[in-house]
Amino acid sequence: MEGLYVINLRANSSAIISAHQFLNPIPSKFTILRSMQQTHMLNHSPFKQFSVSSMKAQQVEISAGLASVSDAGISDKDALKLKEWEVGMFQDEIAASQGIKIRRRPPTGPPLHYVGPFEFHLQNEGNTPRDVLEEIVWHKDIEVSQMKERKPLSMLKKLLDNAPPVRDFVGALKAANSRTGVPGLIAEVKKASPSRGVLREDFDPIQIAKAYEKGGAACLSVLTDEKFFQGSFENLEAIRNSGVQCPLLCKEFVVDAWQIYYARVKGADAVLLIAAVLPDLDIKYMIKLCKLLGLAALVEVHDEREMDRVLAIQGIELVGINNRDLGTFKVDISNTKKLLEGERGERIREKGIIVVGESGLFTPADIAYVQGAGVRAVLVGESIVKQKDPTAGIVELFGKDIAS
Numbered sequence: 117m118e119g120l121y122v123i124n125l126r127a128n129s130s131a132i133i134s135a136h137q138f139l140n141p142i143p144s145k146f147t148i149l150r151s152m153q154q155t156h157m158l159n160h161s162p163f164k165q166f167s168v169s170s171m172k173a174q175q176v177e178i179s180a181g182l183a184s185v186s187d188a189g190i191s192d193k194d195a196l197k198l199k200e201w202e203v204g205m206f207q208d209e210i211a212a213s214q215g216i217k218i219r220r221r222p223p224t225g226p227p228l229h230y231v232g233p234f235e236f237h238l239q240n241e242g243n244t245p246r247d248v249l250e251e252i253v254w255h256k257d258i259e260v261s262q263m264k265e266r267k268p269l270s271m272l273k274k275l276l277d278n279a280p281p282v283r284d285f286v287g288a289l290k291a292a293n294s295r296t297g298v299p300g301l302i303a304e305v306k307k308a309s310p311s312r313g314v315l316r317e318d319f320d321p322i323q324i325a326k327a328y329e330k331g332g333a334a335c336l337s338v339l340t341d342e343k344f345f346q347g348s349f350e351n352l353e354a355i356r357n358s359g360v361q362c363p364l365l366c367k368e369f370v371v372d373a374w375q376i377y378y379a380r381v382k383g384a385d386a387v388l389l390i391a392a393v394l395p396d397l398d399i400k401y402m403i404k405l406c407k408l409l410g411l412a413a414l415v416e417v418h419d420e421r422e423m424d425r426v427l428a429i430q431g432i433e434l435v436g437i438n439n440r441d442l443g444t445f446k447v448d449i450s451n452t453k454k455l456l457e458g459e460r461g462e463r464i465r466e467k468g469i470i471v472v473g474e475s476g477l478f479t480p481a482d483i484a485y486v487q488g489a490g491v492r493a494v495l496v497g498e499s500i501v502k503q504k505d506p507t508a509g510i511v512e513l514f515g516k517d518i519a520s
């Protein structure tokens with residue numbers, strides 16, 4: 117029962133304890149929130165704290181009780197900030213235990229360093245994103261909370277009744293694969309990307325979508341992220357209303373169930389769930405939500421650990437193997453083969469999962485390679501969107517006409 121405890125005070129007068137040695141048994145009144153290594157973050161949390169050493173559990177209880185009485189004046193705003201901070205920390209800890217490297221939100225600000233009259237933050241000491249994926253997710257978190265304020269879930273639920281009917285995304289891929297003998301094509305309407313910059317200056321999403329459909333695409337993927345990909349939900353909606361029949365994947369960085377409702381309202385038939393971003397519980401919940409809304413879910417993995425996590429989840433029909441590491445941008449199409457080898461490949465076949473090979477596919481040899489590895493669909497952006505005539509780009513990519 118002895119150790120060094122850091123106590124954060126909550127508005128509701130209970131206490132959260134961080135201990136460098138876990139208490140056993142844990143006093144029922146307290147939650148062990150995080151280990152000592154993380155007290156750095158605690159130290160920079162905006163909330164009052166103090167540490168005590170060699171303290172008995174009973175005394176901790178008493179101290180916490182007394183201290184929280186003196187803290188009774190905490191404002192609602194601070195209490196909300198504390199709640200968000202705690203939830204964020206819990207999420208990151210659960211995610212890290214599943215091998216997820218990105219943090220869903222920036223930790224509380226890094227400490228300020230003072231040199232004479234100046235103050236500065238050190239890079240990567242706290243709230244600097246570790247890579248582009250983390251930067252995208254942090255930005256998405258803010259963007260979604262702003263969008264939610266403008267269009268609350270209750271409003272979206274009402275708009276669902278007027279959304280265009282859902283089309284069968286998985287069925288379209290299977291049908292194209294059977295008809296052509298090559299993987300069904302999900303052609304991506306993508307103006308720009310963090311790794312490649314602007315791919316096409318004269319970007320007309322409807323024209324591109326129609327050219328893809330004419331070229332034999334089974335489905336389309338429409339980037340809706342504005343900041344990093346120059347996409348938009350207006351593009352998704354416009355393509356949906358343009359008469360294009362291909363089912364549409366809303367290519368977003370989903371961090372909140374609200375986005376799934378929004379995608380459906382805007383006419384999506386499928387959404388992307390990225391295992392490098394979402395913990396298992398989120399994926400399970402979001403898959404259920406997709407089923408409820410009639411949407412297909414393309415669950416994307418990049419490595420063996422993510423694949424194993426996803427294979428342990430019931431009800432997944434569509435798994436994408438991204439050949440691009442979304443943090444480093446490194447593209448290697450042998451990743452698809454690696455993840456489909458041996459026992460994993462067998463489990464995927466047993467479960468009847470359709471695998472989609474994603475990113476870095478440019479030639480008929482690339483398509484044949486991933487098909488040989490076991491994919492029944494491919495998701496392709498750069499190599500076809502950059503072509504003056506994307507319909508001809510599809511013929512070039514497959515080495516044959518897949519439209520007829």
Ligand SMILES: O=C(O)c1ccccc1NCC(=O)[C@H](O)[C@H](O)COP(=O)(O)O
Pocket residue numbers: 248249304306309310311312438440442443445474475476477495496497498499
């Ligand atoms: O494409 C990027 O640079 C990128 C960076 C960070 C996160 C995601 C990113 N791309 C999403 C994709 O995976 C691709 O758009 C998609 O698979 C098509 O890839 P490609 O055929 O190589 O354009």
